[in-house]
Amino acid sequence: MAAGREVRAGAVSRRRSDTRFAWSAMAPAWVFLVALIGYPLVLVVLDAFSHVNLIKPTVGGFAGLDNFAQVVSDPHFPAAVGNTLIWTVGSVVGEYAVGLGSALLLNRPVRGRGAFRALTFIPWLVPIIVAGMTWSWMLNPDFGIVNSLLVKGGLVHRPINFLGDATWAMPTVIFVNVWRSFPFFTISFLAALQAVPEELYEAAQIDGASPWQRFRDITFPDLRSVSLIIVFIHVIWTSVNFDFIWVMTQGGPNYATITLPILIYRYAMQQFDVGMASALSTLMLIGTSLVFVVYYRYRRKLSEEILG
Amino acid sequence: MKIRTYRRVTHAVIYVLLAILAVYCLFPFAWMVISSLKPIDEIRMRVPTFTIHRPTLDNFVNVLVEHNFTTYIRNSLVVSLAACALSLAISLLSGYVFSRFYRRRAVKYTNFFMLVSQMIPGVLLLVPLYITMRNLGILESKISLILAYTTFVIPLCTFMLSSAYDSIPASLEEAAVLDGCGRLETLRRVILPIMVPSIVSVGLYAFINAWNEFMFGYVFISQDANRTITPAIMLFKGANSINWGGLMAASVIAVLPVALIFLFLQRYFMSGLMSGAVKG
Numbered sequence: 001m002a003a004g005r006e007v008r009a010g011a012v013s014r015r016r017s018d019t020r021f022a023w024s025a026m027a028p029a030w031v032f033l034v035a036l037i038g039y040p041l042v043l044v045v046l047d048a049f050s051h052v053n054l055i056k057p058t059v060g061g062f063a064g065l066d067n068f069a070q071v072v073s074d075p076h077f078p079a080a081v082g083n084t085l086i087w088t089v090g091s092v093v094g095e096y097a098v099g100l101g102s103a104l105l106l107n108r109p110v111r112g113r114g115a116f117r118a119l120t121f122i123p124w125l126v127p128i129i130v131a132g133m134t135w136s137w138m139l140n141p142d143f144g145i146v147n148s149l150l151v152k153g154g155l156v157h158r159p160i161n162f163l164g165d166a167t168w169a170m171p172t173v174i175f176v177n178v179w180r181s182f183p184f185f186t187i188s189f190l191a192a193l194q195a196v197p198e199e200l201y202e203a204a205q206i207d208g209a210s211p212w213q214r215f216r217d218i219t220f221p222d223l224r225s226v227s228l229i230i231v232f233i234h235v236i237w238t239s240v241n242f243d244f245i246w247v248m249t250q251g252g253p254n255y256a257t258i259t260l261p262i263l264i265y266r267y268a269m270q271q272f273d274v275g276m277a278s279a280l281s282t283l284m285l286i287g288t289s290l291v292f293v294v295y296y297r298y299r300r301k302l303s304e305e306i307l308g
Numbered sequence: 309m310k311i312r313t314y315r316r317v318t319h320a321v322i323y324v325l326l327a328i329l330a331v332y333c334l335f336p337f338a339w340m341v342i343s344s345l346k347p348i349d350e351i352r353m354r355v356p357t358f359t360i361h362r363p364t365l366d367n368f369v370n371v372l373v374e375h376n377f378t379t380y381i382r383n384s385l386v387v388s389l390a391a392c393a394l395s396l397a398i399s400l401l402s403g404y405v406f407s408r409f410y411r412r413r414a415v416k417y418t419n420f421f422m423l424v425s426q427m428i429p430g431v432l433l434l435v436p437l438y439i440t441m442r443n444l445g446i447l448e449s450k451i452s453l454i455l456a457y458t459t460f461v462i463p464l465c466t467f468m469l470s471s472a473y474d475s476i477p478a479s480l481e482e483a484a485v486l487d488g489c490g491r492l493e494t495l496r497r498v499i500l501p502i503m504v505p506s507i508v509s510v511g512l513y514a515f516i517n518a519w520n521e522f523m524f525g526y527v528f529i530s531q532d533a534n535r536t537i538t539p540a541i542m543l544f545k546g547a548n549s550i551n552w553g554g555l556m557a558a559s560v561i562a563v564l565p566v567a568l569i570f571l572f573l574q575r576y577f578m579s580g581l582m583s584g585a586v587k588g
Binding site for chain 1: 319322323325326329330332333334336337339340343351352353354355356397398399401402404405409412414415418421422425427428429431432433434435436437438439440455456458459460462463466491516519520521522523527537538539541542545552555556559562563566567570574
């Protein structure tokens, strides 16, 4: 009886010391996340309803919805919303297509496959600034290699000013983003493809299924789950991406590539209006949360479907 | 007979497509290196050539000596190494708890918070982070960048390391604990040595993430002394008429560490990426 109590007391104290250990080992992570993500997050929402200026400390006070009204009535706001949508959808669709194509290709059992796989991932590893600069140089209308090849090949008569022409600028930055970001899709698809049992294909082949039928009925359904998550992640990442467009066009020419993150930067670092920047950030946070809700719903539906 | 020709044709088609893919992925790098080695008159040619008539290192000397890139490289190295070490130290601890105490409520809360924070993009926190750094008095210093880079990789590093711990049987450390080893001691002496491959790939992720980052470096640092390499390239471009040769030389320098890491540690890196990607 006494021994049993002792054991229980031992178990309780062990459990307690475990809990203490668990919390203290996670404490550093918490300190960082609370101080540099949690606290700024609260601050951004508070600032959205206040008058705050980055360089004028005298500006202050409750602003109500003033900042939001100012953001929405900004003449560049509708264009920025539209551009953000085009930029996001265009990039993700392109990355998906190139990623899926390259994954199917790299999944074929041929010699040298490992080397091809490795070099496919290289664009994803370089700094965005390097990708942006190298492509800007290649697409340069005066001395760029791409225009030179296009003219020589007779595809165009005059060099195209890819980044300086309002109609070409957006497709061009999307193209460069696809080039740099598709390997993430490739890696994810390759990992998922390796999980597809080989026997399924053999059985289908014996049943006389064409390669297209095999892809449609076996491969594609198995990729749905991984597709959902990477498309979701990339919709978020792309819609909030600042670097690519800033590095290549800074939102130009003549606001042709201005997106919401560029607007946030301009409000904050060029007009020093923290209130407006925070209001727009808050709006974008609401937007990304909505995307998350859609993703979550769809995810549940998909798991129910897969599990039956 | 017919089947054999069919096979051969598909094989050929696959190799052609693979070659196209390789050119698509690598051509920009080839062109970057070629351009960085060209003298100015060959850079400014209406019809650019693939061959270099008079190869030169002028562009490299120019950016390294005259445009301070040695300083920027050093800053980038310091910041990236510090961020890498710090995020590893933090995530090795939190990842361990995630793996061994996954049923605890503490872990569930933390896991949820990390997942959510993963979904909050840096640009939306740019302004409050800037103000926070200013209030802490560390704006314009490397510390601001180290702290920011560490924070944003902690969640993913924790998830990756926790799955690495999962593959190590708990009986191993129980034996050590029975022998009277403390928890941290056991972790350091018994478990970490087996985990080296995972630690390397997670550390590389943190390093490359910090090395490649642009926005915080561009916004937090406005003085030359602490500037890192990615914003430096952007500012180099902005200076009056664009010196494309120099710009490509600077790009080669910025890619070099990542390329070397990838070449030598490709195996670690790919498996790490694959497992990270699957977890997504």
